[in-house]
Amino acid sequence: MVKNKSWFTLVSLILILSTVLAGCGGKGNGEAGAGNGNGNAGKSSETKELTFMYRGGTDEQKAYTEVVKKFEADHPGVKVKMVVTAADQYATKLKAAITGNKVPDVFYFESGDLKAYVNSGILMNLTPYLNNNDDIHLDNIWKYGVDLYRYDGDVAGQGDIYGMPKDVGPFALGYNKTMFEKEGIPLPDNDVPMTWDEFIEVNKKLTKDTNGDGKIDQYGTGFNVNWVLQSLVWSNGADWIDETKTKVTIDDPKFAEALQFFADMQNVHKITPSAEDAQTLDTYQRWMKGELAFFPVGPWDMSTYEGLPFEYDLMPYPAGSTGQSATWIGSLGIGVSEKTKYPEEAVALVNYLTASKEGMEMLVNAKVQIPNLIDMAEEWAADTSTKPANKQEFLDIVGEYGRVLPGHYTYNAEWYNLFFTDIQPVLDGKITAAEYVKQEQPKMQKLLDKAIEQEQKSKKK
Amino acid sequence: MKTKSNLYRKEKIYGLLYVTPPVLGFLLFTLFPVAYSFYGSFTDWDGLGQMDFIGLSNFKDLFTDELFLKASFNTIFMMIGIPIGIVLALLIALGLNRGIPGTTTFRVIYYVPVISSLAAISIMWSWAFNGDYGLVNQFLELFGIKGPNWLMNKHTVKPALIMMTVWKGLGYTMLLYLAALQSVPRSYYEAAELDGANGFAAFRHITWPMVKPVTFFIVVTNIIGGSQIFTEINIMTSTGGPEYSSASVVFYIWQKAFNNLQMGYASSMAVVLGIFIFMVTLIQFKMNEKSSLDI
Numbered sequence: 187m188v189k190n191k192s193w194f195t196l197v198s199l200i201l202i203l204s205t206v207l208a209g210c211g212g213k214g215n216g217e218a219g220a221g222n223g224n225g226n227a228g229k230s231s232e233t234k235e236l237t238f239m240y241r242g243g244t245d246e247q248k249a250y251t252e253v254v255k256k257f258e259a260d261h262p263g264v265k266v267k268m269v270v271t272a273a274d275q276y277a278t279k280l281k282a283a284i285t286g287n288k289v290p291d292v293f294y295f296e297s298g299d300l301k302a303y304v305n306s307g308i309l310m311n312l313t314p315y316l317n318n319n320d321d322i323h324l325d326n327i328w329k330y331g332v333d334l335y336r337y338d339g340d341v342a343g344q345g346d347i348y349g350m351p352k353d354v355g356p357f358a359l360g361y362n363k364t365m366f367e368k369e370g371i372p373l374p375d376n377d378v379p380m381t382w383d384e385f386i387e388v389n390k391k392l393t394k395d396t397n398g399d400g401k402i403d404q405y406g407t408g409f410n411v412n413w414v415l416q417s418l419v420w421s422n423g424a425d426w427i428d429e430t431k432t433k434v435t436i437d438d439p440k441f442a443e444a445l446q447f448f449a450d451m452q453n454v455h456k457i458t459p460s461a462e463d464a465q466t467l468d469t470y471q472r473w474m475k476g477e478l479a480f481f482p483v484g485p486w487d488m489s490t491y492e493g494l495p496f497e498y499d500l501m502p503y504p505a506g507s508t509g510q511s512a513t514w515i516g517s518l519g520i521g522v523s524e525k526t527k528y529p530e531e532a533v534a535l536v537n538y539l540t541a542s543k544e545g546m547e548m549l550v551n552a553k554v555q556i557p558n559l560i561d562m563a564e565e566w567a568a569d570t571s572t573k574p575a576n577k578q579e580f581l582d583i584v585g586e587y588g589r590v591l592p593g594h595y596t597y598n599a600e601w602y603n604l605f606f607t608d609i610q611p612v613l614d615g616k617i618t619a620a621e622y623v624k625q626e627q628p629k630m631q632k633l634l635d636k637a638i639e640q641e642q643k644s645k646k647k
Numbered sequence: 648m649k650t651k652s653n654l655y656r657k658e659k660i661y662g663l664l665y666v667t668p669p670v671l672g673f674l675l676f677t678l679f680p681v682a683y684s685f686y687g688s689f690t691d692w693d694g695l696g697q698m699d700f701i702g703l704s705n706f707k708d709l710f711t712d713e714l715f716l717k718a719s720f721n722t723i724f725m726m727i728g729i730p731i732g733i734v735l736a737l738l739i740a741l742g743l744n745r746g747i748p749g750t751t752t753f754r755v756i757y758y759v760p761v762i763s764s765l766a767a768i769s770i771m772w773s774w775a776f777n778g779d780y781g782l783v784n785q786f787l788e789l790f791g792i793k794g795p796n797w798l799m800n801k802h803t804v805k806p807a808l809i810m811m812t813v814w815k816g817l818g819y820t821m822l823l824y825l826a827a828l829q830s831v832p833r834s835y836y837e838a839a840e841l842d843g844a845n846g847f848a849a850f851r852h853i854t855w856p857m858v859k860p861v862t863f864f865i866v867v868t869n870i871i872g873g874s875q876i877f878t879e880i881n882i883m884t885s886t887g888g889p890e891y892s893s894a895s896v897v898f899y900i901w902q903k904a905f906n907n908l909q910m911g912y913a914s915s916m917a918v919v920l921g922i923f924i925f926m927v928t929l930i931q932f933k934m935n936e937k938s939s940l941d942i
C-alpha cells in the first residue's frame with residue numbers, strides 16, 4: 187500500500203512537472219529554433235542580445251543571414267537572434283508581438299504603419315543616434331527612402347526619423363528584348379516614354395498565334411491591376427487621394443480614363459490574356475516562359491530573372507496625357523523598438539543593414555535589391571554588362587519620378603484596398619470605369635473618414 | 648474512520664493536482680482571451696495603444712457594414728458543403744461496411760486528407776483549380792467542357808471552396824459513420840427481412856435512426872468548424888476573392904485586426920460570431936431532444 191502510494195505520488199509529480207516544463211521548454215525551443223544557430227558568443231553576462239524580426243524569400247533569408255553573421259563578427263559582444271516569417275504572416279506576427287509587449291529590438295515595418303507605431307510609442311526616434319554619427323551619411327542615401335520614415339507627429343514625410351529604408355523598390359517596366367528582335371520591331375527608347383496609342387500599336391504587333399493552332403500564345407502584356415494601374419493614373423494627371431490626404435479623388439474623369447484604358451487593353455484591344463486568365467501567377471509564368479512582351483520588373487526580381495530564357499531590359503512606362511512616365515516605389519522600413527535594452531547596438535545593426543558599405547555590398551551582390559547608397563548605386567548602374575543593361579531606369583525612378591503608394595499617407599489603407607476588392611466587373615468590361623469610380627468613391631471616402639478619425643484619436647493618447 | 652478520511656483527503660489533493668494543469672491552461676489561454684476580446688469589442692482599440700470605451704458603437708456599425716454582411720453570407724453559403732459531405736460520407740461508409748476485399752485500403756485513402764496539413768492541401772487545390780493548367784479543368788476538358796478559372800471568378804469561387812472542404816472532411820465523417828454502422832445489431836436487419844422489408848426500407852427504418860446520434864454530432868461540429876473557416880480562404884484567395892466573394896467572417900476579422908488597426912471592431916465581430924455559434928448549437932440540441940422522443 188505504502189509502496190503503491192509513493193509510486194503514485196512520484197508519477198503525479200513527474201506528470202505535473204513535465205507539463206509545466208514542457209510549457210516553458212516549448213517556448214524556449216521555439217525561439218531558439220527561430221534564431222540562427224550561431225551560438226558561439228562569450229559569457230551570457232557580457233553578451234548583448236538583439237532580436238531581429240524580418241521577412242523574405244529564401245534568397246533574401248540567405249543574404250540577410252550572411253550580413254548578420256558579418257555584423258556579429260564586426261561587433262564582438264553583440265549577438266543577433268533572427269526571427270523570420272513568410273511575407274503574408276509577417277503583419278500578424280509583428281502585431282501579436284506588439285500586443286503581447288514583446289516587440290523585437292529591430293524589425294521591418296510598413297511605411298504606412300509609421301504614424302500608428304510612433305503615436306503608440308512602439309518605434310524609437312533614431313534621429314539622436316543618426317546625427318553626428320561617423321558611420322552614417324544620410325546625404326548619400328536616397329532622400330525618397332529616408333523621408334518615408336520621417337514623422338513630425340502630424341504629417342509623415344518630415345521631422346524626426348523613425349526608421350531606415352531596408353531598400354527602395356522601384357517598380358520598373360521590363361520588355362522581352364529577344365521577342366522584339368525576332369519580330370523586327372525597333373527597341374523602346376530608354377528615355378522617351380511611348381504614348382498610350384503607340385504602346386497599344388506595338389502590343390498589337392506582338393500579340394499573335396505563333397504555332398498556327400488558332401489560339402493566341404504570345405501576348406503583349408499581362409498586367410496586374412493592383413500594381414500597374416498607379417502608373418497609368420498618375421501619368422494621366424489623376425490620383426486616388428487629394429493633396430490634403432482627406433478626400434478620395436477617383437471620380438476625376440482623368441482617373442476614369444486611365445482605368446478604362448487598362449480595362450480596354452483586355453476587352454477591346456485584346457493584347458492581354460483574358461480577364462479570367464489574368465491571375466498574377468499565370469501572367470508571371472507566361473512572362474518567364476517568354477510569352478509576354480512587357481512585364482513589370484522590381485529589383486527583387488533580378489535574381490530570378492537572371493535565368494530567363496531570353497534577354498530583357500528596362501524602359502519607362504508609357505505616358506498618358508501628362509506626357510510623363512510614372513510608377514511607384516516600394517519600401518520597407520527597419521525600425522528599433524522604443525523599449526530596446528541596447529539602443530546603440532540596435533541602431534548599429536539597422537545601419538549595418540541599410541547604410542553601411544559592408545552590408546550593402548553583400549545584399550547587392552546577392553541581387554535582392556538596388557544599393558541604398560547613392561554613390562554605390564551609380565557605380566552599379568553604370569555597369570551595363572550585367573542584366574538588365576538599363577539599370578539606370580531603376581535609379582531614375584528612385585531619384586526623379588517614382589512615388590509612394592497612396593495608402594502610405596493614411597492611418598490605414600483600408601479605403602485604398604477597397605478600390606481593388608470591387609474592381610473585377612470593370613476589368614471584365616461589365617461596367618464602365620466612369621460608372622465604377624462614381625459608385626466606389628463614396629464607399630472609399632467613408633473608410634478614409636474613419637481612418638482619419640482613428641488617427642486623431644491615436645494622437646491624443 | 649480516521650485513516651479513511653486521510654486517504655480521502657490525499658486523493659482529493661492528487662485529484663486537484665491532476666486537474667490543475669488543464670484548468671490553468673483553459674483559464675490562461677481560453678477564458679482570459681475570450682473575456683479580453685469581449686471587453687475589447689466595446690472599445691476603439693487599434694491593437695497597439697490604449698483602449699477607450701465606446702459602448703455599443705462597434706456593434707451598431709457592424710450591421711451596416713457591407714463587407715461584414717457579405718462575409719457572413721459567404722460563410723453561411725459555404726455550409727452547403729455540410730449536407731453534401733454527410734450524404735457522400737454515409738454512402739461511402741455503407742459501401743465500405745459491406746466487407747468487400749480492399750476496404751482497409753479505401754479507408755486509408757479516404758482518411759489521408761484528414762491528417763494532412765490544411766495549408767498544404769489548400770496550396771495543392773489552388774493549383775488544381777488553376778484556370779490554365781489546373782487538374783480540375785484538364786479533367787473537364789476530357790468531356791469537352793471548358794472550365795472556368797475557378798478561384799478568380801466570383802460565381803465559381805464558392806463552389807470551388809465547397810468542393811475542397813467536402814473532400815477534406817469526407818474521411819473523418821466516413822470514419823464516424825463506419826463506427827456507428829458497425830454497432831447496429833445484425834438481428835434488426837434479420838427481423839426486418841423476415842417482415843419483408845427491402846434494402847431501402849431497412850435503411851430508412853433501421854440504419855438512419857440508429858446512426859442519428861452520429862449525424863447530430865457531425866452536424867454540430869461541422870457548423871462550428873464551418874463558421875470558423877479561414878486557412879483555406881487565406882491561402883487560396885488571399886484578397887478575399889473577386890469582389891470579396893469568398894471572404895469569410897474570420898477572414899474579415901483577421902484583416903480588420905491585423906491589417907487595418909481595428910482590433911476593437913474585429914473583437915466585436917468575433918463576439919457576434921461566438922454568439923451565433925452558441926445559438927445555432929443550442930437550437931440543434933433543443934431540436935435533437937425533441938426528436939429523440941419520437942423514436
